[in-house]
Amino acid sequence: MEEQFLFDVFAQRCPSRATLEHLTGKWGTLAMVALHEGTFRFNQLRRRVDGVSEKMLAQTLQALERDGFVHREAQATIPPKVEYSLTERGRHTAELLIGLIQDVESQMPDVMAARERYDAAR
Template structure:
């Protein structure tokens, strides 16, 4: 490794693979993106990440918290209040992830055109 760290994501034994999966999976990336914008409570986060189930959001938050990317703060109020925000590590990851999200969003016309070309060729070949 050029930077001296012993981790290699291309090695099947490397623990960085799990973290990379948590960050780049659909719900992980959307959760990190939403928390990059602001600190959110669970139900606010669930509304922001449209389509995620309560169970999946809970599992995603637990994985991101375990990896040190998300901070969970429970306040002893009635009713109880739990806030989620990014740790400094989570914010550094989110900054890079947001760049990717913005790139994909900004280039969607090209993606949609490519899909249309691909699909028209596939139909022309009988779906093969």
């Protein structure tokens, strides 16, 4: 009998942990979910993901591209034109992230109430 997967996010050195962090990191989730809405150019995406710096967006997209969630299509024109979209694998995973976001957004009234209770108790 063998394990179904050889990867375990609970193990510090498992490569799956890095991949999980690319997806769930502060900007990874937002980039994935934004790209699920369609194809975006770099600065377009930057405006969609409110608050992200150029550096972090570039870094995030590179990691997601390397892991095969995001597809990057560049035209060597001046000014440059680069289009980002999800791969098929990316689209699949993005749907899980969308589910999570919707869940969080719908729970927010309860979350706010819980915070008030917590802060009141100390």
